[in-house]
Amino acid sequence: MLTKSEIRNQIMERWKKLGERSHVERDIHRHLLSLTEWREAKTIGITLSREIEWDTYKLLDAAWTDDKNIVVPKCYPKDKTMAFYLCQTLADLENKYIDLWEPIPKQASLVEKSLIDLMIVPGIAFDTNGYRIGYGGGYYDRYLKDFTGTKIALAATFQIVPKIEKELHDIPVEKLVTEQGVITCT
Secondary structure, eight states: OOOHHHHHHHHHHHHHHOOOOHHHHHHHHHHHHHSHHHHHOSEEEEOOOOTTSOOOHHHHHHHHHTTOEEEEEEEETTTTEEEEEEOSSGGGEEEEETTEEEEOTTTSOEEOGGGOOEEEOOOSEEOTTSOEEOSSSOHHHHHHTTOOSEEEEEOOGGGBOSOOOOOTTOOOOSEEEETTEEEEOO
């Protein structure tokens, strides 16, 4: 079995070599926006996409059009924690490091975890049990350990692997939204 690092590297290479991706992204978005969890959510947590990730900026527009609250994480590298802040406009954000746009705490309101209905969890690779490989910081696993809302991830089918070796701290997502449809994790 491959290590998490080996799987991460393989999927990242496939992602980088992916040619035309707009149709995949469009279908992932279409399936997400049709989910009951999306339609019923009042507050949605989401990381703003960077580099090769699936575009989440279009999801901001869709949420704002439907009068949903969007909350974006602010990472605290010293203790590898994060907190989510209300994002009402892109002007509420700043590019702090590694091309990651985060809320400006002085301009945005902190939102309690219990008020977030739906969390769009980022990741590089996933298995059908909902376990994921992220970027290796563990921020989301720490945050999600007592999260009671719904956890969903966006993933093209090439990002789904047979099995990810889970660790005690790993928190699975409940659904994977792919270009081919929605996978309910077991």
